Amino acid sequence: MRVTKKFLAPALIAAAAIALSGCAPTSAGPAASGSDSPAKAAVNVGMITSATGPLAAYGAAYTNGFKAGLDYATDGTGTVDGREINLTWADDQGNPDTAVAKAKDLIGQGYQILAGTVVSGIATSLAEQAAQNKVLYISGPAAADAVTGVNQYTFRSGRQTYQDVATAGTFIGDPSGKKIVVFAQDTAFGQGNLAGVKAVLGGKGATVDGVLVAEDATEFTPFAQQLIDAKPDLIFVAWAGATSGAMWEALQQQGVFDSTPVVTGLGDLSTYGAYGPASDKISFLSHYFQAATDNKASKAMVGYLEKHDAKADLFSPDGFVAAQMLVRAIGEGGGDNVDDMIASLEGWTFDSVKGEITVRAEDHAMIQPMFQAKLSQGADGTWKADLVKAVDADTVAPPVAKK
Incomplete structure (x- = not known):
């Protein structure tokens, strides 16, 4: 057998x-x-x-x-x-x-x-x-x-993507009347995330704007200031690639985390050390990590x-x-x-x-349930994900797809 x-x-x-x-x-x-x-x-x-x-x-x-x-x-x-x-x-x-x-x-x-x-x-x-x-x-x-x-x-x-975005929205409670800024690269990936947040959280009454950055940009201080000036209730970051570290460092140095919750998706284990000094300040939406359940x-x-x-x-x-x-x-x-x-x-x-x-x-x-998470650094210098909150499955359930 x-x-x-x-x-x-x-x-x-x-x-x-x-x-x-x-x-x-x-x-x-x-x-x-x-x-x-x-x-x-x-x-x-x-x-x-x-x-x-x-x-x-x-x-x-x-x-x-x-x-x-x-x-x-x-x-x-x-x-x-x-x-x-x-x-x-x-x-x-x-x-x-x-x-x-x-x-x-x-x-x-x-x-x-x-x-x-x-x-x-x-x-x-x-x-x-x-x-x-x-x-x-x-x-x-x-x-x-x-x-x-x-x-x-x-x-x-x-x-599915809807559940990711809906989980991001749980960091501000009822999205109705809230202002959300999507900070992303001006690529298909970034534009897709902006469209997704507009569809999901905008559909629940939030105002959604985007700050899209050229993919080859290497200086992020001006964009960090744009985020602060926008005075949003939530910043949703969708970023990929080699400039991630510099981007997170710029947000940290310019004080973005001091004024607004910043949310992004928690990746796989190999990414936990990629956020630099901002690691313990980011709020993560998560599909799964070992400590979640x-x-x-x-x-x-x-x-x-x-x-x-x-x-x-x-x-x-x-x-x-x-x-x-x-x-x-x-x-x-x-x-x-x-x-x-x-x-x-x-x-x-x-x-x-x-x-x-x-x-x-x-x-x-x-x-299915989703999760809110934070990263914390251990004595050995490695980062691990900690559970902040389990998000009820019905709270992030997508609408029934039309056939």
Whole structure:
């Protein structure tokens, strides 16, 4: 009784056509001597995520979390109702075309369940394949709101952008009548965050303005002064890249933190030391960090990861939840009929690493708690995240997506 893992060989990844050994659905073998019934067929599952590429670290956290979740959900057996789970791991390399090619290959071999990816552009592309081919797809950490409600075949195992932005709004209570400034680079990423804050918090009555900075800017003192002069109730920072340290230092030196709450998203463990002197002054919205929860599932995940020389990180719960959903789809939905598996997941409420989670039946949104956090520095000079407040799932729940 085991989970059989199949990996795509690195030499084959670059090929236009990839042959996966033993991927076709097969019987688990003849019944044991003296048994009155044949052994149940194995269930084949395609796991598509970034093992290489710019988001490989996120892919690793998702993968490790999935392994912990499968161990937890199957009580260490790796089987569901006596059925083995054959996992085929495919590296999307952060590229939508690569991911779609591998998904088509797996679907062509009879796979009815796909899961994974940390990249929003890949998730939406795989969702399209799921609908076209009528297979179950459970996306991973990819945060795009567009994944929710995109079609009946697509679910998600992580949070979405709306929940991030709504969590930022909880730092000022009721957003109605409040002034919020989004401080970001003038890039697609920055503009997208500004649009998201306008849609979410502006939709709740806040006035939202943006201070957008050229991506190649290196002097941030004038922009820090603009933020102070705006006298907002909240500054939401969306920043990425090599200038992050200089930007945070400028905000610190100019006294921005003395007058206004400054909120940004808490990244993975590798980013905790990147904020410089501002580290303990920033208010962080968070999807997950290890100290955020201490329930049965979180203890199991942390313990499993430590046993396997890994750490609980930002997207570990997304993998853990995906495994729980997979076991539910096989155990309650049969594992063979896609419509039955979909029905088994819709409206399902279960306990997981972050607490109680509900798969909303109407659009497959994951209704889940979020967190407020702060960073603190230990005696050894390293930074750790501390829980400020758990934000109730309903408080940050996105509106039902229109189909």
